[in-house]
Amino acid sequence: MRRRKFLKNSTAATAGFISAPLIASQGRSATAQDTSNNPKGSIPIVVCTWNFEKASAKAWEVLEAGGNSLDAVEQGVMVEEADPNNQTVGYGGRPDRDGNxxxxxxxxxxxxxxxxxxxxxxxxxxxxxxxxxxxxTPHIILAGKGAEQFAYEQGFKKIDLLTEKSRQDWKNWLKKSEYKTPINIENHDTIGMLAIDRNGNLSGACTTSGMAYKVNGRVGDSPIIGAGLFVDNEVGAATATGVGEEVIRTVGSFLIVELMRQGKSPQEACEEGVKRIMQKNKGRKDFQIGFLAINKAGETGGYCVHPGFTYRQYSQEGHDNVPVNSFYAKK
Incomplete structure (x- = not known):
């Protein structure tokens, strides 16, 4: 994944299950030693959703130095959490409809x-x-004020997450008098990251500020183990992007890993996961859904669809030693 070529293989209704308005495109990419002809891939490797080159670069820096996959994914996604220009993750994220x-x-x-x-x-x-x-802690999930208090006890500092840009965008949204939650218009760039280190061990992370102008209290798939993220070191790992409610309904990332356990490649598993969601949402044109996966052998796959849009899952030409494998959407 050090030097990646832009590869794409466009086809209308690629998997044969999407209605006419959708053009689904997918790409498969080379890995660190240009193993495009090697079905087993290579390690170490890191992949992430969307076009987050700096996050991928940071994670790769950890892996290339011999670090473990857990440190790599944490440090990688932290790049986007700290970026005020990314209005879908962390600091500067767009608020809920009440301004939080x-x-x-x-x-x-x-x-x-x-x-x-x-x-x-x-x-x-x-x-x-x-x-x-x-x-x-002996727990898995902490929520709301309890999670915030725990963070302070662990040494994290309090910060106002609402930047002026996101505040103004929110005020402009209020002026439209559309007091409803828009689906995947203002916000779709959750970052999910998966990595294998030199010891062949997998880890994953997922982080988001959630759907823009959501109902106060709404939680999507991103923090839910099995929905937004799932890792099984014997098989592989998967992460999701898109409308979290649809991912939760299918326990999406767990499904992708289980499909790989049954013998499907990461690409096949991601396509099947999307297929199941789309079959239950025939006729809907207001949401997107996508999965990214990696298996124990270092093979990767990704699939993302949105009715009425053209989508490409690709690997963008990157800098030396910088792996980039992202979902990228362009109308």
């Missing part, structure tokens, strides 16, 4: 240990709080 920036995140390691925070406010790095939940 609330964050969700989870993390999972090679041994099945996991931690999660939901509806967390005033903390820049929810993924790190989630890791503390995993390592310092």
């Amino acid at each position: 920036v609330t964050l969700d995140a989870c993390i999972m390691d090679k041994d099945g240990n996991c931690g999660s925070v939901v509806y967390l406010q005033n903390i820049k790095h929810p993924v790190s709080v989630a890791r503390k939940v995993m390592e310092e």
